[in-house]
Each structure stands twice: as structure tokens, then as C-alpha cells.
């Protein structure tokens with residue numbers, strides 16, 4: 001049964017998988033329902049993943065219908081077969097135009113791009129275009145073109161490092177620090193560039209903390225560098241998650257093609273694009289090096305291919321367009337705002353408990369009014385205070401991700417409790433909340449991370465918060481000084497649960513707003 005957006009929590013009933021099925025050998029078989037549940041993995045209880053797992057019934061119908069066509073006649077529905085299936089190519093072209101517009105391609109540019117398997121393939125293509133362009137410039141100048149390097153933060157997702165290793169480019173990792181919010185800082189990155197730098201990968205939405213790197217700040221420093229040295233270095237933005245959050249939640253924020261050094265951008269439609277495909281776009285067709293484009297004379301027409309795969313199913317592209325038509329800008333904005341509101345609620349509840357400190361900062365109001373008109377916030381004394389709770393623009397920018405750790409106070413008082421136990425104990429309650437080390441340089445710090453996605457509504461967030469706090473209480477043992485009853489001891493009594501929520505200021509948003 002499929003439910004409309006917002007009702008999804010109803011299907012979050014506990015799966016009871018009592019049937020035994022073989023893990024390493026084929027067994028006698030099981031029912032389709034149990035097989036489905038085994039493989040489904042209760043995606044909504046998985047707070048670890050950025051990957052979207054749900055579409056409305058009509059969207060899935062479109063996918064299923066097109067998948068079956070691929071099975072019967074691969075040629076019919078394969079995106080490489082542009083001549084036989086021109087309608088799909090038109091949809092693909094329109095999706096690229098819509099993304100180019102969303103990411104603010106300046107007038108006069110002819111943006112170009114393609115669907116990919118995900119951000120990883122998109123990053124390989126973006127990186128290759130940078131490498132080819134650098135090699136061509138160096139060859140033309142009669143200079144060494146065998147020692148390219150690329151610069152990125154140590155917080156880079158593995159796909160970025162993979163590009164460097166697979167395509168023989170030296171990977172220069174810029175250390176990240178607590179003071180810099182665990183993301184690459186332009187003033188540090190600039191020390192790593194030289195004449196062999198093919199480009200900088202700037203990440204819009206760190207996988208660790210959700211924090212945005214400063215694309216504009218990086219571009220400004222590269223302008224200064226060029227003025228000093230004559231060396232021009234472009235930027236590729238890895239907007240795997242941020243490409244579908246920043247334009248909607250922070251429409252006034254500058255990070256995309258309106259920054260002149262941004263040549264290309266990738267995104268994962270299967271993350272906050274709410275479907276199952278990736279994308280890479282170049283601001284202008286001149287930036288996609290001709291060596292990457294294959295001209296094909298195929299089935300009676302001329303086609304151009306610049307992806308790592310030749311054939312590609314069209315169903316995910318149709319699903320992406322389904323969302324563009326169905327949700328539109330307003331729909332995506334509503335979902336991004338709701339995800340961020342839920343993430344802020346979770347962050348505050350965790351911090352109010354005093355057991356946890358958030359490493360992510362999307363719940364902290366902006367110190368200035370650089371994003372907004374001032375209508376949604378006011379400053380009392382020196383403290384900015386957000387009046388309109390649902391406006392993400394008035395808070396620090398980032399993905400709807402909550403990265404948190406034991407507070408210093410908690411660690412002092414309970415040094416024997418290991419944070420990794422929280423992950424394991426939550427797993428026993430079916431929640432997947434990973435505990436892992438921050439990037440090199442800051443790897444001593446462990447964080448727990450929750451990605452707040454569309455399927456995780458306020459109800460679900462409340463439940464996981466309660467479980468986290470209950471487990472923490474349990475680990476503390478009987479040392480609770482607070483006389484308030486905890487649902488740990490009376491979890492079936494709704495009154496105690498209510499008192500506990502209230503104690504944390506969790507269910508009373510009005511009260512939290514006043515604080």
C-alpha cells in the first residue's frame with residue numbers, strides 16, 4: 001500500500017521476520033512478503049543514508065512500466081538510443097535545462113549535461129573535463145602536462161578521491177578543523193594550489209556534518225591568486241546532496257553557476273532530488289572538453305555520448321521529471337524546509353538533554369541578516385532570535401543532517417561510557433544511526449549522524465530522540481539526579497512520556513521558540 005507524502009510513518013510497523021531463510025545457500029523458499037521485508041531493510045528507520053527510498057504511487061508506476069519495457073526490448077527504452085526514443089531524450093534535455101536554471105546559469109551560456117548513475121559517475125566526468133582542459137592548456141604552452149593535481153577537503157566523500165586515483169591525478173587533501181566547522185576553508189585550500197592544479201572540488205553538503213563549503217569565498221581567493229600568478233583555476237561543485245537543498249531552502253545563497261569559476265556541478269537525484277538518478281552539468285558546452293564527446297552514427301542518426309556507460313535505463317530520468325512536474329519549485333522547497341525544521345527540532349532536543357553537543361550547526365541562528373530581509377528574525381540585545389521557525393534562511397546553512405557527540409560534561413561525568421554503544425543499542429531497536437570518526441586530523445572525535453529525509457516526519461524524529469535519551473539514561477545507570485520520572489522506567493505510561501518530552505521542551509515548539 002502506498003501512502004501520500006506526509007503519511008508515510010503509518011507504514012513503519014515493526015517487521016517480524018520469523019521465517020528462517022538461508023544466508024549463504026539457497027533455501028526452500030519463503031513468501032514474497034517476507035522476501036520483500038528482508039531486502040527492504042525498513043529504509044525509514046535507516047537514519048544513516050542520504051538515499052531516498054520512496055516515490056508516490058504514480059511515480060513508481062512510471063518507473064515500473066518503463067523497467068518492464070527495458071526488459072522486453074532494451075533498445076526501446078535505453079537512453080543511449082536517442083533516435084528510437086526521442087521523447088525520452090526530450091525529457092532528458094528538459095531536465096538538464098531545469099537544473100541549469102535552478103543552479104543559475106547566466107544568460108548567454110549554453111549549459112550542457114547528462115544523467116548519470118549517481119554522483120560518483122558525475123564526479124568522474126566533471127573531474128575528467130577539468131583534467132583534459134588543463135592538459136590542453138599546458139600542451140599549448142609547451143609545459144609539463146603529466147603531473148596534474150586536484151585539491152579537496154579531507155572531508156571529501158570517497159567518490160572524489162576515487163576520481164583522483166582512477167584517473168592518475170594527485171589528490172591534495174586540505175585538513176579540516178573544529179574551528180573551520182570540519183569543512184575545507186578557502187584560506188587553507190589556497191595554500192595547496194599551483195600551476196598543476198586542474199581544479200578544486202568544493203563540497204556543498206559535507207557527508208560528515210552536512211556543512212556547506214564556501215564556493216564564493218574559494219572563488220574570491222582564486223581570483224586573487226590569478227591576479228598574482230596568472231594561473232586560472234576552476235571549481236567543480238560536488239552538490240551531491242546540496243544541489244537539491246540549497247536552491248530551495250536558501251534561494252538567495254550564492255554557490256552555483258552564477259559564480260564565474262564554477263565550471264561544473266554534480267548532484268545525486270537519488271538523495272534530496274527524491275528519485276533514483278545522478279546528474280552532471282557544465283555551465284557552457286565549451287567547458288566539456290571535446291575529447292570526452294563521442295559522435296556516434298547509430299540507428300540512422302548522429303548522437304553524442306559523454307558518459308561512462310553507453311546504455312542507461314530511462315526510467316529514473318522519467319521519475320526525476322515526474323518529481324519536477326509534480327512537486328515543482330514550491331514542493332521541493334516545502335520538503336527541504338520541513339526536513340530542516342525536523343533536523344533543528346532534533347538538534348535542540350539533543351542539546352537540551354545536556355548529554356549531547358551538536359557538531360552540525362543548522363539549528364544556530366545566523367549572526368547577521370545576510371540571507372533574509374529581516375522579516376523573520378529579530379535581535380534582542382546581541383542575541384539573534386528567529387521568529388519564523390520554518391524559515392531555514394535565518395539559520396546557519398547546511399543539509400538536514402544532525403551530527404552529534406557526547407557533551408564534554410557527559411564525558412567528564414561518565415568517562416566509562418563509549419559513544420559507539422549508542423549505535424549498537426539503537427540498532428537493537430531497529431534504528432540505524434552510525435557512529436564514526438571525523439576526517440583525518442580530527443579523527444579523535446567520534447560523531448553520531450542522523451540524515452533527516454522526507455520520510456522522517458516529526459513523529460519519527462520524536463521517537464528516535466526518545467530512544468537515544470532512554471538508552472543514554474540506561475547507560476548512566478541509577479545516577480540520574482533529576483527527580484523527574486523517565487519513560488525508561490515506565491515506558492508504557494503515556495503520562496510519564498509526556499512529562500519527559502515536556503522536560504526536554506521537545507513537544508512544545510511554542511515554548512522552544514520563546515527561549
Ligand SMILES: Cc1ncc(COP(=O)(O)O)c(C=O)c1O
Nearest residue numbers: 118119120157159207238240268
Ligand atoms: C558529498 C558527496 N559526494 C559524492 C557522493 C557519492 O554519491 P553517489 O552515491 O550518488 O555516487 C556522496 C554520497 O553520499 C556524497 O555525500
